[in-house]
Amino acid sequence: MAQQTRVRSLDDPDVFVESPATIYDAVPPYPPRTEREAEFYHLRDGEMLINLGPQHPSTHGVLRVVLKIDGERVVDLDPVIGYLHRGVEKICENGTWHHAISNCDPLEYVASMFSEAMPVLACEKLLDLQVPRRAEYIRVLAWELNRIASHALFMGWLSLDLGGLTPILYGFIERDEIVEMLNALTGQRVLFNYLRIGGVNGDLNHDFMSRLGDWMSHAAEQVENQTKLINENEIFVGRTRGLGVVDRATALRMCATGPVLRATGIPYDIRRAHPYSVYNELEFDVPTREEGDSYARYLVHVDEIKQSIHIIDQVLHQMPDGTVMAKIPRWIRPRPGRAWVSIESPRGQYGAYVMSDGSDHPFRMRIRDPSFFNLSLVGHLMPGNLIADTMAIMASLDPVMGGIDK
Amino acid sequence: MSVLARPWSRLTPAGKVVLPLLGLLVFLTLALLVGFATGLIPGLIRFVGDLLGANIGIVRFVVAASAILLMSVPTAFVIIYMELKVIALMNLRLGPNRVGPWGSLHSIVHGLKVLGKEDFTPTGVDVPVFTLAPAVTFLAPVLGLLVLPFAPGLLGIDMNLALLYFFAVSGLSVLGLMMAGWSSFNKYSLLGGLRAAAQIISYEIPLTLAVVGVIMLAGTMSLNQIVMNQSGSILDWYMFKQPLGFVIFFIAATAEGNRTPFDLTEADSELVAGFATEYSGMRFGFFFFAEYVGVFILSALTTVLFLGGWNAPFDIDPVLNALGIRFDLALDLARLDVGLLFLLALGPVVGTLLIALPIWMLRSDWSFLKSLVIGFILLNVLLAAAVGVWLALSFEAVVGLGWFLVKTYFFVFLFVWMRATLPRVRIDQLMGFAWKWMLPASLVNLFVTALAIIVVSEVR
Numbered sequence: 044m045a046q047q048t049r050v051r052s053l054d055d056p057d058v059f060v061e062s063p064a065t066i067y068d069a070v071p072p073y074p075p076r077t078e079r080e081a082e083f084y085h086l087r088d089g090e091m092l093i094n095l096g097p098q099h100p101s102t103h104g105v106l107r108v109v110l111k112i113d114g115e116r117v118v119d120l121d122p123v124i125g126y127l128h129r130g131v132e133k134i135c136e137n138g139t140w141h142h143a144i145s146n147c148d149p150l151e152y153v154a155s156m157f158s159e160a161m162p163v164l165a166c167e168k169l170l171d172l173q174v175p176r177r178a179e180y181i182r183v184l185a186w187e188l189n190r191i192a193s194h195a196l197f198m199g200w201l202s203l204d205l206g207g208l209t210p211i212l213y214g215f216i217e218r219d220e221i222v223e224m225l226n227a228l229t230g231q232r233v234l235f236n237y238l239r240i241g242g243v244n245g246d247l248n249h250d251f252m253s254r255l256g257d258w259m260s261h262a263a264e265q266v267e268n269q270t271k272l273i274n275e276n277e278i279f280v281g282r283t284r285g286l287g288v289v290d291r292a293t294a295l296r297m298c299a300t301g302p303v304l305r306a307t308g309i310p311y312d313i314r315r316a317h318p319y320s321v322y323n324e325l326e327f328d329v330p331t332r333e334e335g336d337s338y339a340r341y342l343v344h345v346d347e348i349k350q351s352i353h354i355i356d357q358v359l360h361q362m363p364d365g366t367v368m369a370k371i372p373r374w375i376r377p378r379p380g381r382a383w384v385s386i387e388s389p390r391g392q393y394g395a396y397v398m399s400d401g402s403d404h405p406f407r408m409r410i411r412d413p414s415f416f417n418l419s420l421v422g423h424l425m426p427g428n429l430i431a432d433t434m435a436i437m438a439s440l441d442p443v444m445g446g447i448d449k
Numbered sequence: 450m451s452v453l454a455r456p457w458s459r460l461t462p463a464g465k466v467v468l469p470l471l472g473l474l475v476f477l478t479l480a481l482l483v484g485f486a487t488g489l490i491p492g493l494i495r496f497v498g499d500l501l502g503a504n505i506g507i508v509r510f511v512v513a514a515s516a517i518l519l520m521s522v523p524t525a526f527v528i529i530y531m532e533l534k535v536i537a538l539m540n541l542r543l544g545p546n547r548v549g550p551w552g553s554l555h556s557i558v559h560g561l562k563v564l565g566k567e568d569f570t571p572t573g574v575d576v577p578v579f580t581l582a583p584a585v586t587f588l589a590p591v592l593g594l595l596v597l598p599f600a601p602g603l604l605g606i607d608m609n610l611a612l613l614y615f616f617a618v619s620g621l622s623v624l625g626l627m628m629a630g631w632s633s634f635n636k637y638s639l640l641g642g643l644r645a646a647a648q649i650i651s652y653e654i655p656l657t658l659a660v661v662g663v664i665m666l667a668g669t670m671s672l673n674q675i676v677m678n679q680s681g682s683i684l685d686w687y688m689f690k691q692p693l694g695f696v697i698f699f700i701a702a703t704a705e706g707n708r709t710p711f712d713l714t715e716a717d718s719e720l721v722a723g724f725a726t727e728y729s730g731m732r733f734g735f736f737f738f739a740e741y742v743g744v745f746i747l748s749a750l751t752t753v754l755f756l757g758g759w760n761a762p763f764d765i766d767p768v769l770n771a772l773g774i775r776f777d778l779a780l781d782l783a784r785l786d787v788g789l790l791f792l793l794a795l796g797p798v799v800g801t802l803l804i805a806l807p808i809w810m811l812r813s814d815w816s817f818l819k820s821l822v823i824g825f826i827l828l829n830v831l832l833a834a835a836v837g838v839w840l841a842l843s844f845e846a847v848v849g850l851g852w853f854l855v856k857t858y859f860f861v862f863l864f865v866w867m868r869a870t871l872p873r874v875r876i877d878q879l880m881g882f883a884w885k886w887m888l889p890a891s892l893v894n895l896f897v898t899a900l901a902i903i904v905v906s907e908v909r
Contacts, residue, residue, distance in 0.1 A: 091636065093640075100718055100721060204718045206716060206871075206872045207873075208540065209540050209870065212540040213540075272870070276871070279872050429875055429876060429877065430640070430719055431713075431719050431875045432875065434718055
């Protein structure tokens with residue numbers, strides 16, 4: 044800051060000190076380490092730094108973004124991540140394959156059925172294991188339910204960040220029904236720990252099926268009600284249309300996947316492009332939009348909810364009988380080698396590249412989290428927009444910090 | 450000293466209260482006796498009476514100012530409760546339901562909690578400005594209450610420039626918000642304060658221009674006179690003569706009161722809490738109350754200007770006359786003589802029993818005591834309703850106040866409804882809307898009104 048201020052000393056509150064970069068500034072208390080840092084923290088006349096997060100109402104977890112603003116306009120930004128870093132990949136190396144499942148659970152804490160699938164699928168690939176068909180169908184059922192829960196929450200968050208109070212609660216009603224349903228199935232509301240190497244933990248039960256039946260009878264109508272409140276809302280459309288436009292080249296170059304990529308018109312969905320589990324037996328569309336803006340991303344999410352309901356309908360009709368666990372040895376030691384698995388999470392391609400050395404624990408596990416790549420688009424999208432738009436852009440990219448910080 | 454102090458320390462807390470009160474009572478009795486004996490007190494009363502009578506204007510002002518200060522906080526409480534409950538119901542939640550019946554005392558407890566919180570002044574703030582800002586923000590809408598005509602004859606001051614005064618005073622709130630934003634030593638506050646300045650000043654213009662049409666029609670700026678001009682049928686309300694002006698006024702009032710969708714100054718998803726970020730305790734409470742009193746006065750002003758204030762939408766007397774219903778409620782209790790004593794002694798007992806006995810006989814699972822309690826409560830409710838009806842039929846002002854509050858709270862409800870439904874606009878959309886749409890529309894409204902007045906007068 045140009046003007047220094049006299050502040051209370053942090054060591055002795057009675058003493059006022061003429062502070063260099065005061066504790067109130069977002070400037071780091073050390074000389075710039077890189078050229079980029081030097082450029083970012085050099086303020087021209089009329090610019091100031093504003094610190095968004097990590098404890099800010101709308102940064103979706105503990106993302107910190109230092110914004111360089113000129114009046115209301117964002118000139119530049121510096122995202123700071125790592126506040127939720129747990130070293131999951133390293134933790135996974137130190138436990139058995141079974142431990143990795145529950146360790147990967149909180150990565151994508153909004154839809155943890157997807158992140159916990161990573162070690163499971165990778166280990167099955169290394170074991171060349173054939174999973175029972177009923178287990179595959181139950182997995183698809185759980186995944187699609189969880190996708191709807193995540194997308195319903197997304198719709199609420201987006202409009203909450205735009206200042207609308209009500210849609211978030213409607214979204215939570217939708218999510219709560221699904222989460223209670225999965226609670227009946229798995230015994231957990233958020234971190235399910237349900238998938239097992241070679242199947243799933245427990246067959247469908249009566250509680251789950253009755254809740255699912257209740258929900259299916261009004262699911263489509265509920266989505267319709269929720270979208271009716273915001274889809275045609277003049278203010279909502281005015282705030283999101285034409286905002287944060289990603290073109291196809293940028294989206295591909297930045298490795299964006301999921302709804303962010305599909306909103307630019309590229310129909311890339313792992314379920315269709317590289318079918319896993321039983322998705323090649325199911326019929327569904329890959330919704331896309333051409334515009335690539337926040338509104339298109341929102342509409343893609345809405346369409347995907349409808350497709351997921353369609354998939355659940357088919358799964359329930361085609362559900363085969365049989366066991367839900369393959370016969371596997373209690374002590375799992377896959378062959379030495381490497382495996383790449385990827386699935387379509389609500390946020391895009393969730394992948395894992397796993398190395399095994401033939402022991403009972405993964406030798407190395409690298410997780411590709413779609414939120415990380417989608418969130419890196421903010422550097423392209425935010426400069427030039429207003430402060431209020433940073434929220435709309437960030438919310439429309441739908442990051443989950445658990446997976447970003449790993 | 451220690452001799453006196455020892456019994457004092459042995460007293461119970463209740464005794465510590467009662468003993469000084471006893472002393473005070475003895476002192477006052479003695480003083481009164483001496484005062485009357487010497488003729489000092491009657492003289493003093495006469496002197497004060499003459500003084501007040503000679504300065505009746507000042508007395509009226511002091512009474513009015515105290516009254517609006519006293520009513521402003523309960524009004525805010527009512528609107529806060531209403532907002533919590535209505536938004537909760539729209540969100541499919543329960544809302545406040547713990548304190549009092551249906552959570553109706555929630556906002557009072559809320560207010561007490563705010564009072565009990567630490568009043569924190571952060572390092573680096575401009576202390577005098579930081580301290581004054583909540584008071585300025587709170588006083589602006591409260592002073593606006595002074596000129597609102599609540600009912601026939603029930604208004605603080607009948608000013609002939611009331612409307613001008615109202616806009617001048619309520620425009621002061623922007624000063625408080627800017628003071629808060631600037632002095633807080635926080636960038637979120639600063640942005641909030643600057644947004645407040647830009648927004649409120651921009652929307653003052655269409656707000657004021659929309660009212661000029663009403664002023665031209667009414668030929669006066671006295672709010673009381675404007676309401677009286679709208680008496681007569683419902684079609685005399687300016688809402689029907691100034692539809693465009695009414696819409697512009699309501700939208701601009703939303704922006705003026707910092708309400709959703711124009712609540713950019715404290716946009717909680719962008720600026721944390723805007724200008725109020727650094728405030729805590731009762732200072733934050735003042736901002737909170739200011740917002741809700743602001744909602745009330747803007748709703749009330751909309752009612753006064755466009756919905757006929759305390760005028761009833763239809764005249765009930767002809768209907769009652771046509772049906773042959775007449776109320777003759779000239780109560781003369783003195784005529785009852787000794788009967789009044791019997792009425793006071795036996796009325797409650799007989800009434801309670803009359804209500805309680807049927808309940809007791811119908812609900813076999815209730816004890817007689819429970820039926821009695823319920824009967825007593827019901828009797829009180831009935832008596833209160835009867836007194837209310839008697840008041841409404843005897844005094845014009847009560848009916849007027851009722852209609853005024855009904856209309857005002859309808860607009861309060863609209864504000865709350867909008868908050869539950871709409872997202873927030875962006876700052877450039879907000880300013881664009883003010884200057885590109887509201888200002889031209891209000892100018893067109895002004896022009897058409899002026900033209901219509903000339904044409905009508907020419908035709909006549």
